[in-house]
Amino acid sequence: MIWITFLLVQAAILFFILAKRSRSNTDPPLDSGIIPWLGHALEFGKDPAKFINRMKKKHGDIFTVRVAGRYVTILLDPHSYDEVIKDPLSLDFTRYAQVLMDRIFQLRLPGHKPAKAKDVMKKHFQGPHLALLNSTMRRQLASLLKAETAQNRMDWKVDGLFSFAYSLLFRAGYLTLFGGEQNNNGTDPADVYHEYQKFEGLLIKMARGTLKSEEKRTTQAARQRLSEFLAPAGLCKAPGSGPWVQDYRQLLQAEGADGEMQRKALLMQLWATQGNVGPAAFWLLGFLLTNPEALAAVREEFSRVSQIETSQESSVRTPVFDSALEETLRLTAAPFLTREVVKEKTLHMADGQEYLLRKGDRVCLFPFISPQMDPEIHQEPQTFKYDRFLNKDGSQKRDFYKGGKKLKYYTMPWGAGTNGCVGKQFAIDTIRQFVYLVFSHYELELCEPDAEMPGVDASRYGFGMLQPAGDLIIQYKLKL
Numbered sequence: 120m121i122w123i124t125f126l127l128v129q130a131a132i133l134f135f136i137l138a139k140r141s142r143s144n145t146d147p148p149l150d151s152g153i154i155p156w157l158g159h160a161l162e163f164g165k166d167p168a169k170f171i172n173r174m175k176k177k178h179g180d181i182f183t184v185r186v187a188g189r190y191v192t193i194l195l196d197p198h199s200y201d202e203v204i205k206d207p208l209s210l211d212f213t214r215y216a217q218v219l220m221d222r223i224f225q226l227r228l229p230g231h232k233p234a235k236a237k238d239v240m241k242k243h244f245q246g247p248h249l250a251l252l253n254s255t256m257r258r259q260l261a262s263l264l265k266a267e268t269a270q271n272r273m274d275w276k277v278d279g280l281f282s283f284a285y286s287l288l289f290r291a292g293y294l295t296l297f298g299g300e301q302n303n304n305g306t307d308p309a310d311v312y313h314e315y316q317k318f319e320g321l322l323i324k325m326a327r328g329t330l331k332s333e334e335k336r337t338t339q340a341a342r343q344r345l346s347e348f349l350a351p352a353g354l355c356k357a358p359g360s361g362p363w364v365q366d367y368r369q370l371l372q373a374e375g376a377d378g379e380m381q382r383k384a385l386l387m388q389l390w391a392t393q394g395n396v397g398p399a400a401f402w403l404l405g406f407l408l409t410n411p412e413a414l415a416a417v418r419e420e421f422s423r424v425s426q427i428e429t430s431q432e433s434s435v436r437t438p439v440f441d442s443a444l445e446e447t448l449r450l451t452a453a454p455f456l457t458r459e460v461v462k463e464k465t466l467h468m469a470d471g472q473e474y475l476l477r478k479g480d481r482v483c484l485f486p487f488i489s490p491q492m493d494p495e496i497h498q499e500p501q502t503f504k505y506d507r508f509l510n511k512d513g514s515q516k517r518d519f520y521k522g523g524k525k526l527k528y529y530t531m532p533w534g535a536g537t538n539g540c541v542g543k544q545f546a547i548d549t550i551r552q553f554v555y556l557v558f559s560h561y562e563l564e565l566c567e568p569d570a571e572m573p574g575v576d577a578s579r580y581g582f583g584m585l586q587p588a589g590d591l592i593i594q595y596k597l598k599l
C-alpha cells in the first residue's frame with residue numbers, strides 16, 4: 120500500500136514537472152522552452168535583456184515564457200503599460216516583493232502592513248520633511264569628501280570610479296538615514312560598506328536561489344554582521360538616530376516584529392535606500408568624464424546656480440543636469456516591474472488586441488527594452504546624449520513618440536503608478552548634490568584620457584540599476 124501511494128505521488132510530481140500548458144486563443148503567445156519545468160530559466164538568468172530581445176523578435180510586444188516552473192508574461196509596449204501599472208487589485212506588487220524579501224533577507228513579517236510602512240517613508244522622503252534629509256545628507260557628503268583627501272591634500276589619489284562613488288554615497292546615506300547626524304550608533308560606516316558589498320555582490324544569486332554552499336556561508340555571515348551594525352538604528356529617542364528609521368522601527372514594534380526580524384527589515388531598507396543611488400552616480404560621472412561636451416555643459420550650469428548649497432535642493436532649477444541624469448538612467452536603469460496575477464484579467468493592448476492573464480502567473484514590464492532602448496523612440500539609443508531630454512529653448516523635453524502616438528512613458532527608471540519609487544526626489548537631490556560637491560571641491564579626471572565606459576554586468580538586468588563589468592580609473596585631489 121505504501122509503495123502504491125509512493126508511486127502515485129512520484130507520478131503526480133512528474134506530471135506537474137513535465138506537463139506543458141497549451142495556449143488558448145485568448146492567451147498571449149506562449150513559449151515554454153524545451154527543458155521540462157525549468158523552461159527558459161538558464162538563458163533568462165544569464166542575460167535577461169538578450170533573452171527578452173530574442174523573444175520580442177519571435178513573438179512581438181507580449182508573450183508568456185516558462186521560467187523555473189512559473190509562467191511569466193512579458194509586456195513590452197509602453198503605450199499599454201498603464202493596463203498593468205494601474206490595476207493593483209488584479210496585479211499585485213507585494214506578493215513577489217515578499218518572495219524576494221524572504222529569499223534575500225530571510226524576512227518574514229506576518230503582521231506587516233506594507234501600506235503603513237510606505238506612508239512612513241512618504242512622510243520623510245517626500246514633501247516638507249525632505250529638506251531636512253537633504254541638508255543632513257549634504258553635510259555628511261561634504262565631511263566625507265573632505266576626509267577623503269585629509270592626508271597629503273595636494274597629491275592625486277587614484278581609485279576606481281565605481282567604488283569612489285558607491286562608497287561615498289553609501290556611507291553618507293547610511294549616516295543620514297540609519298546612524299543619524301551625530302552617528303550615535305557609533306559604527307564606522309566604512310565597515311558597514313565593506314560588509315554590505317560582500318552581501319550585495321551575491322544578491323542576484325540570492326534572489327534566484329542559486330547560491331553555492333560557500334556563498335551561502337558568506338551571505339549568512341555578512342547578513343549577521345550587517346544586522347549587528349544596524350541593531351541600534353532607530354532605537355534611541357535622542358536626536359542622532361535618523362527620524363525616518365525611528366518611525367519605521369516604531370511601526371515594526373507595533374506590528375509585533377521581534378528584534379531579529381526588525382534587524383532584517385532594516386537590512387532590507389538599507390538595500391532599498393542605498394542599492395541604486397551609488398551605481399546611478401557612477402554611471403552619470405562616468406558618462407560626463409568620457410563626454411567632454413556634456414561635462415562642460417553641466418559644469419557651466421553648476422557655476423551659475425550656487426543655490427544648490429542651500430537646503431531647498433528640490434527647488435533649484437538645473438535642466439542640463441536633469442537631462443544628463445535622465446539620459447544616464449535611460450541607459451542604465453533596468454528594473455523588471457513585476458506583478459502577480461491575483462485575479463484573472465483581460466489585458467487591453469493599445470493596438471486593440473486583448474489577452475487573458477491567468478491567475479497565479481506573473482506579469483513583467485521591462486521598460487529598459489522599450490521605451491528606454493527603443494530606436495523608434497530614442498535615436499541611436501546606445502549613445503549617451505546629455506541633451507536628449509532638453510528642448511532647444513533649454514526646457515525639459517517631454518515629447519517622444521512611438522507609432523506616431525505621443526508617449527506617456529518615454530523613460531521609466533523609477534517605475535510608475537501606485538508602486539512607483541518613493542525615494543525618487545531624494546535620490547535625484549542626493550546625486551545632484553554629490554556631483555556638485557565633487558566638481559566644486561575636487562579636481563577629478565580619468566587616469567587614461569581616452570578610457571571608455573566599461574560594459575555592464577549582464578546578470579543584473581531586471582534588478583534596478585545596472586552595475587559595470589569593470590571600472591573607470593580616476594584620479595582626484597582637492598582644488599587649491
Ligand code: HEM
Nearest residue numbers: 392395396399454456457532533534538539540541542546
Ligand atoms: C537611483 C535611485 C533609485 C532608482 C533608480 C529607484 C527605482 C525604483 C523603481 C523602478 C521602483 C518600482 C518597482 C516596481 O514598480 O516594481 C522603486 C520603488 C521603490 N523605491 Fe526606489 N529607486 C531609487 C532610489 C530609492 C531611494 C533612495 C529610496 C528611499 C527612500 C527608494 C525607495 C523605494 C521604495 C520604498 C519603493 C517601493 C514602493 C512601493 O512599495 O510601492 N528608492 N524604486
